[in-house]
Amino acid sequence: MTLLSALLRRTALGVATLFVVSVLIFVGTSILPGDVANIILGQMATPESLAALRTKLGLDEPAHIRYLIWLSDLLSGDLGFSKAGAGTGTVGTPISEMLMPRLINTIRLGGAVAIVAVPFAVTIGLLAAMYPGTRLDRFVTFTTLGLISVPEFLVATLLVLVIAVQLGWLPATAYISGQETGLKLVRALAMPALTLVIVASSQIMRMTRATVLNVMNSPYIEMAILKGVPRRRIILRHALLNAIGPIANVIALNLAYLVSGVVVVETIFAYPGLAKLMIDAVQTRDLPLVQACAMIFCATYIVLIFIADMVSILSNPRLRHPK
């Protein structure tokens, strides 16, 4: 299999996955019981008013037609209107209008986390792998094992207790009105970002360490050791170059896993991002809004996994230079 055909195959697979996921999201929210018309009308539902509202919302069409309408609307950027959420005053608001500011906030948060966590975690992971069995290595292995086995909300709670309550350095909730710039924005982002950095870094550190140690066990490294190449040189010239592909893969995978971390962290700090919007939508059973948010999160996830795949293909010299 040449490089090009491998890349094309992956791309086709990625697009197919997106399609299947959109079907699953649609099926999950539309065919199960819990009709939007029923939810909107609630106690006031009479058979006539239900039928009228269903026709108005297009719920009378068969499921596959509704899916096609939904998908073509989605692709043309028309996300429809918020249909439920009685009492929150969002009925009839265009979803794209609600999403935009939230999406920007979440991208800000995710970006800040990636910028800090990736270089930090990869460096520490590399150091641990370069000196296995040392105090640093044992400390890293032990701490990261602890951090990945506790819930995100414990990390967040402890951070709030220490940084916001005991030391009083930062606010315990992250309120953003949209006008903040510079230092104010950094302050609002700091606590949620710090929590996610800690959670994401521990995974990246563990996986980087495992990847590099794996490379260190290969025959050509043994060869280099036997011919007397200094340790630093082995790591920087031999091991690291071969580990770059797998490490990039690890980074992309872990940024994809951040999706679930974002959901919890935005809720704790009341951060006005996309995940908070989605949780609120789930609670008010605003299905069109849930669909739109889920689609954005799943697409991001699939794209990141796709990038991870691509990187591992591109970094494999056997595929890059086919015989």
Next chain:
Amino acid sequence: MAETETSFEELPDAPPRRRLRLSWSGKLGVVVVAFWMVIVVIGPSISPYHEADILDEALFIVPGSDNPYPETDYQPPSAVAWLGTDYLGRDTLSRTLFGARTTIGISLASTLLAYLVGVTLGIAAAVGRPVLDSSLSRLNDAILSIPSIMLALIIIAAIGSTIPILIVLTGLIYASTVFRIARSLGLDVKVSDFVEAAKVRGEGLWWIITREILPNVAMPMATDFGLRFVYVILFISSLSFLGLGVQPPQSDWGSMVRESLSGLPYGSIAPLVPAMAIATLTIAINLIVDDVSAHSGGRLARRMI
């Protein structure tokens, strides 16, 4: 008779039964897990109050006077409530003891369901017809390509959240990862010499599955069960924390953290106690799993990433 006995003696000794020796961290893990299992059973009977009891104001006396505190919520630890009270003035210790049963019970039920479904379908895919294998695998890939929390949010938005829904939902979501592991382990074992030998002997499919394949995948699956259990506990707690899991007034560790989060700025330990309960349990299970997989050559650990 004597001849057969001598011929038996010539056979090589059966390999000694492998006994699992745990390191100190593994033993610590076992002690902590055992502690929580005991609490699951006897927790509600040893707890000082009922999980829904709002403690009486008269219980809390201002030191140095006879006056009760005006409020009973977010009380610091005292002789009345050893771990303080939550946002409604309920005893944190009692709720944690009751919550152990809810959280661990739901998680265990979900993990068992995930294993029942995942192993059955995974082994079926490994030994069954190629059509069955490819259709099950494609469906599984589709489920795995959605983050599990998103899948849960979509379903909960559509049909709401009760304990049975929570168990089935989590069980099915985690069945997809179990399926993948069971299938790949089953495929490995299927092409091994002893399965070939059994086929040549003329053994039936059911015999091969129960006597040859299942015993050989049991040990790796047991380690994976521990890891999966940890993920399920974290998942259920996160859902409860988001307010979409176990509903009040029933106590559950995840929702307890959520309810009392507002006490954090006043330095209340009410949200910390249940969070620490989750952490001790999950870290302990991970310590055991780490120890066991280190003993089986670390091969398992890599397979499970």
